[in-house]
Amino acid sequence: MKSILFLCVGLLFSASVWSQSSAYSTAATQCLESNGTLAYYETIFDACFKQMQNQYAKYNxxxxxxxxxxxxxxxxMDKVNNKLVEAYSDFFTMEDVQNMNALYGSKTGQTMLNNPNALTKKDKKQIDNFYKTxxxxxxxxxxxxxxEKMQVISDFWCGDMYKTVNGKLEAKGYSIR
Known part of the structure; x- marks a missing residue:
């Protein structure tokens, strides 16, 4: 009977941890989208992919x-997002991510990210107050x-993507080595 009780408690604990992890992942992903990090990694993907195309141009x-x-x-992009969320969790709590989402989701936050020259004195004061928290x-x-973590993530992610595409090319019969 005790083992059933421990099993139930263990399952409830696991479900709670998974739920918190899922909520953190969702909030951190929102932060990564709002602050432009995921868009940056999309440009990295496109650049790496273009580099592969150029590298293999001679194979027609x-x-x-x-x-x-x-x-x-x-x-x-899902893979890199998961790695970035993991990196965020090393530095920021759920409360931190929620605070960042509040800033980045605001008009002031979007102006700060997209057109810093358009910030008003009031906007600058709001941002200054945020950075004092x-x-x-x-x-x-x-x-x-x-x-440092993001550089490591970028390097490994591009390398893994290269291997993935390379493997698919080889599976299609292109001998590129």
Missing amino acids: IPSETWTELKTVKPSE ATGKKIVSSQAGMK
């Missing part, structure tokens, strides 16, 4: 094949660590 791979291969983009201070203090 048809454009239809490249179009087909580019369909890996959504799954590759615990979350704002954490963002500033974690910049070096986040930059």
